[in-house]
Amino acid sequence: MLRSLDIRDMLIIDRLELGFQPGLNVLTGETGAGKSILLDSLGFVLGWRGRAELVRQGADQGEVIAEFDLAEDHGAWDVLREAGFTYDDALILRRINSRDGRKTAWINDRRVSGEILRAVSETLVELHGQHDDRGLLNPNGHRVLVDDFGGLSAKQSKVRSAWKDLSAAKKALKIAIARVAELQAEEEFLRHSVAELDALSPTAGEDAELDKSRRKMQASEKIGEDISKAYQALGLNGAEGNLSDAARWLSDAADQAEGTLDAPLAALDRAMAELSDAQAGVEACVDTLAFNPHELEHVEERLFAIRGLARKHNILADELGPFADGLRERLGALDRGASDLADLNADLALAQKTYDEVAGALSDARRAAAGKLDKAMAKELAPLKMERAVFQTEITLAEAGPEGIDTVAFTVATNPGAPAGPIGKIASGGELSRFLLALKVCLTGTDSGLTLIFDEIDRGVGGATADAVGRRLSQLARGGQVLVVTHSPQVAALGDHHWRVEKRQTKDATLSTVIGLSDVDRIDEIARMISGDRITDEARAAAKTLLTA
Structure with missing residues (x-):
């Protein structure tokens, strides 16, 4: 208030x-x-x-x-x-x-x-006048008024919810159909690519490992001969034999050298130990570099195949595995397409059935509420000296939507035999005011506060x-x-x-x-409204009569 x-x-x-x-x-x-x-x-x-x-x-x-x-x-x-x-x-x-x-x-x-x-x-606050554009004169608001009068908010909520589900089902089916069409257009590519990737079956990090092996094998061809020569130079026919002879000769002379050869002999012992470590390392390297020439060919073929597929699909080699998974998923979606579309069509049919039922129930309730409103309006118009006027709520089929399947419009005929029409075009200013007032009386229970x-x-x-x-x-x-x-x-x-x-x-x-x-002032004001600027005793008497009636 x-x-x-x-x-x-x-x-x-x-x-x-x-x-x-x-x-x-x-x-x-x-x-x-x-x-x-x-x-x-x-x-x-x-x-x-x-x-x-x-x-x-x-x-x-x-x-x-x-x-x-x-x-x-x-x-x-x-x-x-x-x-x-x-x-x-x-x-x-x-x-x-x-x-x-x-x-x-x-x-x-x-x-x-x-x-x-x-x-x-x-x-x-709600303002009404002869040029009211939010109530009687606005056809967009007629449905709302009828729904409020009939207390149809619960049915409205069901229709809105059903429309939301129906719209979602339509959207899901549309997306699925477009998706299947897209997949069908690339079916040949998908099947060929999946088969190609499955045949190769690359793994993460394999490209780097193959490249490392390839470089090692290529290097072994270049350095293998030198390493073999070095290994021979370190053996009995080379450094090892010479050091052994030198140690033997110095050892034989040490007894007569009175200790002067002890340090050289110790150094030779250390050199022999280091030489032994060098021989072992070189031998291990020789073993590592040893490979089957056919193995290099196999490594290169697989490496080039992996890199070729990566270039073909414009991705990194390590991304081939996840990329293949994605292609398999799309191919699976294509293979499941018919089944998925059937399920979505079933969902759509159920959503449509539910919407039709609740929208139909709301439409029936609206027609019932419209009939009650028309009767209530007839009852209210009579005291307003419009007992011969006819107020009718017309409900016609409309395009389905979140508010149902109805278009609601208030029509009137102000005189018997006169054609009915939109209230804003048929009713005069005074008639429109009374129609509006009668409607507000009928709807007063819905305007709490x-x-x-x-x-x-x-x-x-x-x-x-x-x-x-x-x-x-x-x-x-x-x-x-x-x-x-x-x-x-x-x-x-x-x-x-x-x-x-x-x-x-x-x-x-x-x-x-x-x-x-005050009460006294009201008499004079109403008398002024009756008689104009000059307030007469008769006007005051008439004002008192109105105030006490």
Whole structure:
């Protein structure tokens, strides 16, 4: 519920503080007094798009603050919780418009974007008038109204879920068909490549090992002869024999050399040991270099085959194994293609069957709700002096989608025998207002927590019809809050709370203000609405009659 509205320096309002109450709140005043400015200011703080220039002449900025009392389970808190807010005792919206056109908004002293502000405002206030484009005149909203009236949210959820599953099944089948077609186009390549790779069966690191072996064998051909010569030079016919002879000769002479040959003999012993190690190393090298010439040929053939395949597929040699696994997987997918497509077609058929069932159930429920709404509307239109008008909800088959298989449209025939048509084209201004009001009365149970604002929807009606409009507004306000801007004394007299919007002249400016009316003041205001500028005793008497009726 809207608790208060504080307006500063907006258009011709310098400072205005209003406190609203539950029930039917009535705003009256002469044409041009500023009633529309009041609504513009409220729309501004709610984030609605409206006038571009709102700041009062001479002021640096305009500001509007709106305070709402909301239950913890009100829809506004659902929006705010997603934005990181927590429940508070009150909800305070504040928005500033600077002279240069910049607009800044806060919710409970936390700065917010216009998107969040508008999302919250949709759960707080609903504005209706003769040019309403979110309710009766917007065919896109008719289905939503019927669904809300019928309490079909659970069925809607099932349809949306089934549509999501159906769309996913269609997408999966489409992707699979495209994939199979792609694989079929490269089937020859896949089968040949897999066979080629399977025949070679390369392993990780094999290229490096083969290259190392090849280089070693190639090197052995070049250095083998020299190593053999060296081995012979170190043997008995070479260094080993010469060292042995020298050691034997020196040993024979050592007894007569009186110790002078001991050191040379020791050195020869060490040399013989080192020589032995050298012989062993060279012998090992000779054994290592020994190979079968056919082995070199085999190594080179496999090395070249591996490298050739790597070049063919433009990958590294060590990547051939994983690459082969990938080709085998694609070939397997091709071989399984028919079976996989059959499974996906079965999934699609089941998803389609499920969607058809829940969409059909929702369509049946909509038709039932539409019939009840049409009957409820007929009942509401009679007191509004439109008992001969026919309101009908037409439901026709539409392209399937997440909201079902129906198109919903409100049509009316205002006179017997007249053709029915879209409500916005058939109904006159006054008739449209009454259709709108009747619909809101029928849907009032679905608008819990909304403050409803009606801007001169009683225009074009008077007398008993205006009284009927006022009584329906009063009924709509029970247990909630309705604000109505009106020029009808019959409607004004039925208000629970009454404000008069008036314009006052100062030396330098024209300003608009709003005054709460006492019971006595209401008599004069309603009398003014009846008789005009000159309030007569007869007009006051008529006003008292309206107030006590």
